[in-house]
Amino acid sequence: MNYSSLIIVLLILLGGGYLLGRNKARAIANQGMTLHSLPTHYGALVALWTGLPPLLLLIIWSLFEQQVVDHLLVAQLPQQIQAGSSADIQLAISKVHNLASGTGLSASPELQPAVKHLQALESRTSMLHTGLILALALLGLAVTWRRVQNTLRARSEVERMVRYMLFASSGIAVLTTLGILASVLYEAWMFFGKVSIIEFLFGTSWSPQIALRADQSGSSGSFGAVPLFVGTLLISMIAMFIAVPVGLMSAIYLSEYATSRIRSFAKPALEILAGIPTVVYGFFAALTVAPVIRGIGESWGLDVSSESALAAGLVMGIMIIPFVSSLSDDVINAVPQSLRDGSYGLGATRSETVRQVVIPAALPGIVGAVMLAVSRAIGETMIVAMAAGLAANLTFNPLDSVTTVTVQIVTLLVGDQEFDSPKTLAAFALGLVLFLVTLVLNFVALKIVQKYREQYD
Amino acid sequence: MTNTSMTTREKVEHSMKRRRAAESRFRLYGMASVLFGLLCLVVLFGDILSKGGSAFTQTFIETEIQLDGDYLGLDASSSDQDVRNANFSGLVKKHFRAMVNPDGRKERRQLYSLISAGAAWQLQSEVIADRSLIGSSLRIDLLADDDVDQWFKHDRGHEGEHSRLSELQLQWLNTWVDEGALKTRFNTRFFTNGDSREPELAGIHGAIKGTFLTLLVTFLLSFPIGVAAAIYLEEFAPKNKITEFVEININNLAAVPSITFGLLGLAIFINIFGVARSTPLVGGLVLTLMTLPTIIISGRAAIKAVPPSIREAAFGLGASKMQVVFHHVLPLALPGMLTGTIIGMAQALGETAPLLMIGMVAFVVDVPGFINDPSTVLPVQIFLWSDSPERAFTERTSGAIIVLLGFLIVMNTAAVMLRRRLERRW
Numbered sequence: 001m002n003y004s005s006l007i008i009v010l011l012i013l014l015g016g017g018y019l020l021g022r023n024k025a026r027a028i029a030n031q032g033m034t035l036h037s038l039p040t041h042y043g044a045l046v047a048l049w050t051g052l053p054p055l056l057l058l059i060i061w062s063l064f065e066q067q068v069v070d071h072l073l074v075a076q077l078p079q080q081i082q083a084g085s086s087a088d089i090q091l092a093i094s095k096v097h098n099l100a101s102g103t104g105l106s107a108s109p110e111l112q113p114a115v116k117h118l119q120a121l122e123s124r125t126s127m128l129h130t131g132l133i134l135a136l137a138l139l140g141l142a143v144t145w146r147r148v149q150n151t152l153r154a155r156s157e158v159e160r161m162v163r164y165m166l167f168a169s170s171g172i173a174v175l176t177t178l179g180i181l182a183s184v185l186y187e188a189w190m191f192f193g194k195v196s197i198i199e200f201l202f203g204t205s206w207s208p209q210i211a212l213r214a215d216q217s218g219s220s221g222s223f224g225a226v227p228l229f230v231g232t233l234l235i236s237m238i239a240m241f242i243a244v245p246v247g248l249m250s251a252i253y254l255s256e257y258a259t260s261r262i263r264s265f266a267k268p269a270l271e272i273l274a275g276i277p278t279v280v281y282g283f284f285a286a287l288t289v290a291p292v293i294r295g296i297g298e299s300w301g302l303d304v305s306s307e308s309a310l311a312a313g314l315v316m317g318i319m320i321i322p323f324v325s326s327l328s329d330d331v332i333n334a335v336p337q338s339l340r341d342g343s344y345g346l347g348a349t350r351s352e353t354v355r356q357v358v359i360p361a362a363l364p365g366i367v368g369a370v371m372l373a374v375s376r377a378i379g380e381t382m383i384v385a386m387a388a389g390l391a392a393n394l395t396f397n398p399l400d401s402v403t404t405v406t407v408q409i410v411t412l413l414v415g416d417q418e419f420d421s422p423k424t425l426a427a428f429a430l431g432l433v434l435f436l437v438t439l440v441l442n443f444v445a446l447k448i449v450q451k452y453r454e455q456y457d
Numbered sequence: 458m459t460n461t462s463m464t465t466r467e468k469v470e471h472s473m474k475r476r477r478a479a480e481s482r483f484r485l486y487g488m489a490s491v492l493f494g495l496l497c498l499v500v501l502f503g504d505i506l507s508k509g510g511s512a513f514t515q516t517f518i519e520t521e522i523q524l525d526g527d528y529l530g531l532d533a534s535s536s537d538q539d540v541r542n543a544n545f546s547g548l549v550k551k552h553f554r555a556m557v558n559p560d561g562r563k564e565r566r567q568l569y570s571l572i573s574a575g576a577a578w579q580l581q582s583e584v585i586a587d588r589s590l591i592g593s594s595l596r597i598d599l600l601a602d603d604d605v606d607q608w609f610k611h612d613r614g615h616e617g618e619h620s621r622l623s624e625l626q627l628q629w630l631n632t633w634v635d636e637g638a639l640k641t642r643f644n645t646r647f648f649t650n651g652d653s654r655e656p657e658l659a660g661i662h663g664a665i666k667g668t669f670l671t672l673l674v675t676f677l678l679s680f681p682i683g684v685a686a687a688i689y690l691e692e693f694a695p696k697n698k699i700t701e702f703v704e705i706n707i708n709n710l711a712a713v714p715s716i717t718f719g720l721l722g723l724a725i726f727i728n729i730f731g732v733a734r735s736t737p738l739v740g741g742l743v744l745t746l747m748t749l750p751t752i753i754i755s756g757r758a759a760i761k762a763v764p765p766s767i768r769e770a771a772f773g774l775g776a777s778k779m780q781v782v783f784h785h786v787l788p789l790a791l792p793g794m795l796t797g798t799i800i801g802m803a804q805a806l807g808e809t810a811p812l813l814m815i816g817m818v819a820f821v822v823d824v825p826g827f828i829n830d831p832s833t834v835l836p837v838q839i840f841l842w843s844d845s846p847e848r849a850f851t852e853r854t855s856g857a858i859i860v861l862l863g864f865l866i867v868m869n870t871a872a873v874m875l876r877r878r879l880e881r882r883w
Contacts, residue, residue, distance in 0.1 A: 414818055
């Protein structure tokens, strides 16, 4: 049975379990006995025990089926393939899969036993799978239905189960963090087994091309990531150069000067900038801003690369303006009015109040906001992937083409890839650096903002 | 009274001019910043609209073509298979050869390149729909090639040196224009076709369907999980280190670069669990993890907004904690949660980077049918097309962006309306 029909059958069983449990409870109540819980609670309890265990089994099964089948298949492969590298085995296994499903192109006789085995295995596991899951569902239904009695504390049991489910849902966020950490750490660990961590962090030459043949010149590839760090830093700095003054001044204007009518129009309008997908900014940067900057540069006699850091940074800055402005707006509004009134009472003008009272008071929050914005700029991918270059130039010239960590992750992982080459693993090492840097920035920024909020609460 | 007080007052009066000037300068900077932001918005939208508006029309060549049954080897009783195998593209070539009499192989090739490969398919589908057309002559608008399309829509009248068309081709085209054979019509193919290497045949149907399926998976997973997590953290979680750790995690995840979710999807969903690459299923899983923090955070805010008096009243009537939450708090908080979810979905709709990691950049011609078919999504389609050198693809990229922005505007407006409609002030 395929997944969708299996799930439909499970749902029907679940509904049936609910009705059966509820009706039995009602029948008991009709006999004049006092139930511990409402009849619906008994129904829900039966339904939960009918549906939950098979669902868990289904998820676990579908997660691990592939590995188990592949593991069993390896034993069926010819000796010389089994002795080969893991890549060869992988290739043979995918060939077997294709042949078994009838989409394979070449009939390789040496793989036939494995193909037969797979087909037999698949029909057997499919039967086993459906049978086990349905049996589990029916078992749960029957056992719980038998348990339905007036003394059964159905409500407490249901509520405890629901509570566990709620807890599990909130745990998914933790699992996600762990998943990200585990995946980048593991692959980065493999990478650092092939390339030294010192070379990666301090090397100044980045050319991740691995030769197809061993005797090709420049076959090793070099993985010095400093040019990427510098490129990321350069573009982020340009972006912050736009976003911080503009964002901060807009926030000050909107919260201290603007009438409520202007505010109610301009604030949402600015926030539209944050809602525009980054791929649109990338397109705008690559096809509109970059040629304009190049044109201006050329009219001044400057040599501007067509994928200049300036174009990508500028557009990224525009994207981050609303981010800075709405976060600063929040912290500026959190500054108590009494501080402002005190300053006005001493005869200060509005701008003097803002500069000498409000900003210093809001400074921690603003610093936090800027740090969050920096982390945003470092992790931004699409704008740089479309508008910045691929060549790893070690330069601080904003008119040159530079590349960034995120661009390299994208280029290394998009397209065909073998999974244990240093080229692919390098992307995960870069991902690790990116994750750690942004994690620290976010963590510190969130702490600062939280501390600051508490100060005036 | 004394000299010094006078000088203080004078000093202040003297400095007032400078201070007022500083005041208005400061105010001006603020205004300029807001205006700069708004200007960027206007320029961005103007640029996209001006580039992409013309993607919604397509140039056709109107002509009367003889569907020669002998040449095609077809008659009224031919099967669909025969029609599919018939040489319609030869027929189209023959027809246009007869129209302009090109001299030699080179000129013929120039002529053929004016007509899209899709023209033959147009004739084929006409014949499949109606066999009686065989042997008769058919008046039809045939698809023009993208170079002709661009020339007709943009360059006609001011031919620059950058035109990709030759003198001879322009001469033919100009005669067709004079005869009124070239015309533009609404570009339905843009909405009904999948991706293609030929700009005039490329459409966003596949990408829209892929986006829809991906978002469906995302919604079905992230809404229940997000709501459940928000309820747990707001109503049940004990104040201890574990809860604090979970909260810190969620806040951090909301700010982690989206590309790292792609790395997770690649390393764990695809390489460990063997979920098929490039499918809406794996895309939806990755986007679920990405949007969960947004949904949880907004969900918690919505629950917090429900006044404690509601809970106390329910408790007073003997409801259990679970009954208080599910019968009273959740229904009241649901509009706020839905608003947050729509905003999270809008974020997921525009997200590109993590989907590049999990293979959704594959060139997929077929329109996906279900969540396990290879597919692409609208933002990734935009990324792919923006890389293509053809000018017609730039236009189509902008067209696709207009569609994407349209969807986003609809979703955000829905969120705002929902909030206005259902929000309760306590």
